[in-house]
Amino acid sequence: MDQVEAVFREERGRLLAALARRFGDLDLAEEVTSEAIEAALTRWPVDGVPPNPGGWLMTTARRKAVDRLRRDQVYAAKLAILQVEADRPAPQAVGDELPDERLQLFFTCAHPALAPEDRGALTLRCLAGLTTPEVARAFLVPTATMAKRIVRAKQKIREARIPFRVPGPDELPERLPGVLQVIYSVFTEGYAASSGPYLQRLDLAEEAIRLARILHRLLPDEREVAGLLALMLLVHARRDARSGPAGEIVLLEDQDRSRWDQDAIAEGRSLVVAALTGGPAGPYAVQAAIAALHDEAADFASTDWAQIVQLYDVLLDLDPSPVIALNRAAAIALRDGPQTGLDLLDELAGEPRLRDYHPFALARADLLHRLDRLPEATAAYRRALELAGSEPERAHVRDRLTELEQTEAHGDRV
Amino acid sequence: MKYMLLINAGELDPQNAPVGCEPEDWMRFDKEITDAGVVVASESLADLVTATRVQVANDGKRTVTDGPFAETREVLGGFYVIDVPDLDVALDWAAKCPGSRGGGSVVVRPVAEF
Numbered sequence: 164m165d166q167v168e169a170v171f172r173e174e175r176g177r178l179l180a181a182l183a184r185r186f187g188d189l190d191l192a193e194e195v196t197s198e199a200i201e202a203a204l205t206r207w208p209v210d211g212v213p214p215n216p217g218g219w220l221m222t223t224a225r226r227k228a229v230d231r232l233r234r235d236q237v238y239a240a241k242l243a244i245l246q247v248e249a250d251r252p253a254p255q256a257v258g259d260e261l262p263d264e265r266l267q268l269f270f271t272c273a274h275p276a277l278a279p280e281d282r283g284a285l286t287l288r289c290l291a292g293l294t295t296p297e298v299a300r301a302f303l304v305p306t307a308t309m310a311k312r313i314v315r316a317k318q319k320i321r322e323a324r325i326p327f328r329v330p331g332p333d334e335l336p337e338r339l340p341g342v343l344q345v346i347y348s349v350f351t352e353g354y355a356a357s358s359g360p361y362l363q364r365l366d367l368a369e370e371a372i373r374l375a376r377i378l379h380r381l382l383p384d385e386r387e388v389a390g391l392l393a394l395m396l397l398v399h400a401r402r403d404a405r406s407g408p409a410g411e412i413v414l415l416e417d418q419d420r421s422r423w424d425q426d427a428i429a430e431g432r433s434l435v436v437a438a439l440t441g442g443p444a445g446p447y448a449v450q451a452a453i454a455a456l457h458d459e460a461a462d463f464a465s466t467d468w469a470q471i472v473q474l475y476d477v478l479l480d481l482d483p484s485p486v487i488a489l490n491r492a493a494a495i496a497l498r499d500g501p502q503t504g505l506d507l508l509d510e511l512a513g514e515p516r517l518r519d520y521h522p523f524a525l526a527r528a529d530l531l532h533r534l535d536r537l538p539e540a541t542a543a544y545r546r547a548l549e550l551a552g553s554e555p556e557r558a559h560v561r562d563r564l565t566e567l568e569q570t571e572a573h574g575d576r577v
Numbered sequence: 578m579k580y581m582l583l584i585n586a587g588e589l590d591p592q593n594a595p596v597g598c599e600p601e602d603w604m605r606f607d608k609e610i611t612d613a614g615v616v617v618a619s620e621s622l623a624d625l626v627t628a629t630r631v632q633v634a635n636d637g638k639r640t641v642t643d644g645p646f647a648e649t650r651e652v653l654g655g656f657y658v659i660d661v662p663d664l665d666v667a668l669d670w671a672a673k674c675p676g677s678r679g680g681g682s683v684v685v686r687p688v689a690e691f
Contacts, residue, residue, distance in 0.1 A: 276668070322687060323664045324687065325665070326664065326665050328663075328665070330665075
């Protein structure tokens with residue numbers, strides 16, 4: 164049964180997208196999508212799989228939607244768009260496949276008129292086909308809270324009439340980054356859980372990659388989509404080496420590189436090439452290129468820091484954010500030595516976004532440590548400990564502190 | 578679908594006129610949106626010093642007070658009600674409205690349908 168449902172997962176998103184567009188209502192679309200899939204699960208094993216499964220599902224779902232609206236005239240009146248639907252011919256499936264209208268749904272779920280925290284949830288629910296409890300688990304909130312958020316977001320889509328449409332070519336440059344941001348935020352949430360006991364929530368990272376793959380198929384010429392998919396694959400390739408058996412953090416410099424996923428790296432690298440070719444590179448493509456350089460290095464020492472710094476310069480130009488400036492400073496410290504890196508960090512210390520930012524505190528502590536400024540390093544690690552969000556992050560800083568205390572006690576450096 | 582565009586003035590100059598947009602900008606916008614045939618109603622509100630607040634208590638007693646005066650930085654200065662197909666179109670008009678510039682903002686509210 165689970166296997167059959169897994170087959171339907173991809174189909175569910177397509178069906179939902181097509182129905183949401185016809186009826187302008189996600190609730191109705193979800194309801195009849197589920198009913199049509201249930202009907203298929205009951206009927207197909209008995210009657211055999213129809214010659215055009217996608218068309219069968221679409222026809223069944225659409226009929227159920229029309230029935231539902233006939234039964235509930237008040238609801239139907241709310242969806243003024245039904246008037247349009249009644250006059251329109253039934254959507255025709257092309258060959259065995261439904262017309263793919265998921266792109267519209269991507270833009271609706273990531274619409275800037277929705278609360279930022281709801282966009283990722285809605286995208287996982289509607290396009291990745293996760294259930295509400297699964298989405299709630301993914302974001303570490305109670306199911307009831309997540310259900311409320313999803314209901315609120317769907318209500319806004321319906322009542323403010325956020326359209327199910329793909330922005331025109333003139334709007335796309337403004338709207339596409341919003342969709343990419345939603346997918347990337349799902350990924351980063353999975354990659355470094357912002358709170359809780361586990362460092363990585365792999366399923367969420369994998370869902371983000373799956374969503375980016377769908378988007379890449381729908382928009383093959385958008386190089387930033389390729390860039391985002393590349394970035395996620397190249398980072399995700401290191402997943403098995405990133406944490407130790409007890410869930411502890413293993414830094415890039417200490418990772419067993421033989422455990423990196425070479426298939427993901429190869430796929431990511433070929434996507435990076437596409438993302439960087441044919442015009443000025445976007446921020447995801449540049450970040451992917453940086454990740455590719457890390458993945459290509461045989462070991463930490465032979466990493467091409469000079470080129471990484473150059474790429475950070477480009478990135479900082481595209482997106483002058485203090486977080487990127489921090490990463491650039493860390494790369495410069497590896498190219499030119501810890502003192503140069505520390506000087507750069509001290510210049511950034513006044514940035515409000517970095518003041519309570521754990522990676523900033525940790526980077527500063529590490530550089531002070533490398534410079535043998537031990538009392539300052541201790542204070543900086545204590546600050547990093549206060550700011551750490553997940554248990555493995557805290558454990559990592561505690562290990563560093565212990566190491567420092569031992570160094571000081573023995574009066575020599577390890 | 579009808580949407581109300583609530584125009585909140587941003588920074589005001591000493592003459593209480595919004596900073597950053599000239600009367601010609603408003604006239605141009607008003608002509609454009611009127612010519613598009615989407616305007617259901619629109620008004621510009623008189624200066625806030627002319628405002629009067631009315632409240633009726635549970636016992637039916639009426640209280641009339643001068644004001645309110647601007648306690649927040651943004652002050653409702655006018656509105657349009659437009660009839661357009663969806664939120665994206667309404668947001669496009671809001672972005673064209675001079676009231677969205679110079680620190681001002683336009684809040685887009687769908688009109689409830691019963």
